[in-house]
Amino acid sequence: MPQHLLTHFSDYISRQRLFDPAQKILLAVSGGVDSIAMAWLFKQAGYAAGIAHCNFQLRAAESAQDEAFVKQVAAALELPFHSVRFDTNAYVEAHRVTIQVAARELRYEWLEQVRAAEGYAYIATAHHMQDSVETALMNFTKGTGIAGLHGILPKQEKIIRPLLFTEKATLVAYAALHNITFREDSSNITDKYTRNYYRHQVIPRLQEAFPGAVRNMAATIERIKEAEHLYQEAVERHRKRLLFREGDTWKVPVGKLQQSIPLQTIAWELFRPFGCSSAQVQQVLSLLDSESGRYVETTTHRVIRNRQWLLITPLAMEAAPLVVIDADTPHVHFGGGQLRIRQQERGATPIPTAAAMAWLDAAQVAYPMILRKWKQGDYFYPLGMPRKKKISRFLIDQKLSLPQKENVWVLESNKRIVWIVGMRIDDRVKITPKTKVILSIEWMP
Template sequence: MIKHRIAQYIEKEQLLTLQDKVLVTLSGGADSVALLRILLSLGYTCEAAHCNFHLRGEESNRDENFVEQLCHKLNVTLHVNSFETQAYACDHKISIEMAARELRYNWFGALAKEHDHTAIAVAHHQDDSVETMLLNLIRGTGINGLLGIHPKNGMIVRPLLCVTRDEIIDYLQHIGQEYVTDSTNLEDEYTRNKIRLKLIPMMQEINPSVKEKLFQTGSHLNEVATVYQYTIEEGKTRVRTEEGVSIQALLSEPSPSALLFEMLLPLGFNSPQIEDIMQSVIAGQSGKQFVSNQGWRVIRDRELLLIYKVGEKEENNTTPPFQLIYEEVEYTPNFSINKDKNIAYFDADKLKEKLTIRKWKQGDTFVPFGMTGKKLVSDFLTDRKFSLLQKENQWVLCCGEKIIWIIGERTDNRFRIENSTRRVMIVKLQ
C-alpha cells in the first residue's frame, strides 16, 4: 500500500521523525491533500500552510475555501497568506512562476521559524521529479540537473517522491477524499505543462515505463554525482586564485570545460555563454567580457578569468582603499631618496594646485619619471603587464589636472627633484 511505501521512504531518506512538528504546504490539489492525509495517518504532528496567489480568479478563492474546510474537518491548524503575485513579479522583473516560488518559500521559512516547525513538507512526487529532469535537460544542465528533485533540502522534505501521480489519485479515491484541480495544469501554457501533456506521452509511445526508467536513472546518478562533485570541488581549489581563475591551471585540468561549467552555471551563465567563455580561454582572446542574468561578469584577461558581481568593483570608485601621508621637508645636498615604490618625492614648489586622488581613466597621460615625452596611462599599465582587474583598481595622484603619480608605480618627470629644489613633498602610501 502507498502509505507503507511512503513510511519506508521517509525512514530510508531520514526525512522525518515522529518528534518533528511538520508544516505541510497545502494547495488543495491531489498531491498536497494526499501528503497531509498520509502524514497524519502515520502519526506525525502537522500544521498546514496555504498560499493564495490570486492568479486564477474564483478558482483561487475556491481552493482557499476547500483547504479551510479540510483542515477544520481534520482538526489541523491552517495558516493562510494572500499575495499580490503579479505586482511582485513586475517589481522584481521576474516571471510569475518565479515570483510565486519566491513568495511561498520565503513565507514558509518565516512561518516555520515563528511557530517552531522543524520540517516543511512539500508534495512533489515522482512525476514532478521526472518532469524536472527533462526540463533541465531541455534548458541545458550539468549532472546535478539530471538527478531530479532531491528528497531533502535543509528543512524542506518531500515524502511523496517515491510514488507517482496516478498512485496518489488511486489512494485518494480509495479513502474517499476529495481534492481540487488547478485548471492551469490542464492547459498547454507553461513549459512544464508542455512536458507533462505532450513530451512524456510521446516518450511513452516508445517506452510505456519511461517515467519509471527516468526516475531510476536519476537515483543511480546520485552516487555518481557525489564522486563527481568531490572531484569538481578539488578542481576549483586548484584553479582559483585571489584575483580569479588561473587559465593555465584550468587548461591543465582533466576536463576544463566541465569544471568551468560547474563554476559558472550557479552564477547565472547559460550553456552557450560558458561555451563562448571556454572558447575565449582556448583562443587566448584577452579582454572579452561576459555578463550573466544574475549580474555576474567574467573577463578573459591574459592569465586569469576575472569573475565578479557587476557593480562590485565600482562601489568604492570614489573612495580609495588606502591612505596617503603627506610630509614636507627642506631639501639638502645629502637628502636621501628611498627606492620604495610606495613612497613618492616631488619638488614642493612645482605643486602649485590642489592635490587630489582618483581612478585613472581612458585618455589620461603623464610623463614617466626619467622620460621627456607623454605616455598614455593605459599604455604604461599594459607595458607593466597589469591584468584588467589591476587596471580597474589603479589610482592616480593629481596636481590640478595633471597626474603626478601612478600611485605605487611611477611618478611624473615634470615634478621631479632637481638641484634647484628647495622643498620636498614626500607622499607615503599606507
C-alpha cells in the first residue's frame, strides 16, 4: 500500500480537481504523522508547496519543539516555511470561546492571510479517511440530515484535503518506508474531546465487527455525497413549484404544499432560508390547517396564513432610533445604555478582554458614526474570522434568545459595521502592530 500511496495521491488530486499542478499550495503542518506525510507527498509528487505551522503556545517547550521540528522538515524538503505564535489563552479570554474554537479561528485566519499574501492557490490540510468517517458518524449520533453524512469535503472555498482517500495506517506505513520522522504527540488541538472518544472508543469497536469498517464507511459516505446531489436537485424543483416572489414577499400555495411528499423535508428546505429552525417547521406546517391571519415568526421572517397562501414577509424592524455620533461626542445615551468614547495613544497597555470594551484602530474609523439596532441583511467580519458573516447568523451562533436578539445594537462607520455593541468588533478595524491611535469605546448597559 504505501508504495502506491504517491500514485493514489496524484490520482485523487486530479480526479477531484483539487488544484492545477501549476498552482502553489500552502500546507498546514502540525508536525504529526499525517501532515508530515502530506508534506513529503507534495514534495515527491513535484507540486509547488510551502509549509505553514501554527504555534498555539499551549504546551510550553513541547510547542516550541514542534515548531522547530517542522521548520527543519521544511528546510530538508527545501520548501518555504511560514510560522506564527499565538497567545491562544489571551484570545480565549478576550472572546470567551473554548480553546478549540480559539485555535481554529486563529489558525484559519492566519493561514488565509499567508495564502493570500504569498500567492498560494489553496490551503491543504491533512485530514484523512478516518477523520471524515468520524465526522459523519458523530453527526449521525448527534442527529443530522443527509448533508451531515457526507463527511469532510475534499474542497471548500480555499481549503483542500488531499489525503481524504487514504487511511492513517497507510500514512504511517509510508512514513516508516521512507524513514520519515514526525512528532509523536503533536496533538490536534483544534479537534478534541468527542472526536478523540470516537477515535479511541467507537471506531475500534466497529472494526472488531467489520475489519474494513473505516473503508466501508468511507464508501457509504461517498455514495451519500452523490445521493445528496440528487436530493438537492429534487429540492430545487419543489422550490420552483412551491415558492413565488412578489416584491419583498414570497408566497407558498397551501394546497400544493399540503400534497407535497415528503412534506416534512420539503417544508424544512422551503422555509429554512427564511430563518426557520427545524423545530419551527412543525409550527409552520400547523398553519396549513389554521384560519387566515395566524402566523409564525422565524428569526428573520413572518409566515402568515392568508386564505390559500402562506405569505413570507421580512420582519419589519421597528422604526428604530438612530443615534449619530460626532467626533466631539464623548458620551452617548441610547436605548441600550450609554457609550463612553475616547481616543488614546497605542502605548504598551494590553488590549482589554472585556466584551463591553471595544478598542478600534482610530485610523480605520471615520466620523460621523451611527448607532442603531441591527437589521436583516447586516453583516460584518467578526474579529478573528477571514470571512464575512451575517449578523443574523452570528447572533444564532451566540445562542441569544429572541428578545435578546431584538435588543442588539451595532456601531456603523463608513457604512460598515465596526462593533456589535458588547459582543464583537469587526476584524477590519482591530488593533494591529501598525495602530498608532486607539478609539476606545466602553459600553455601560
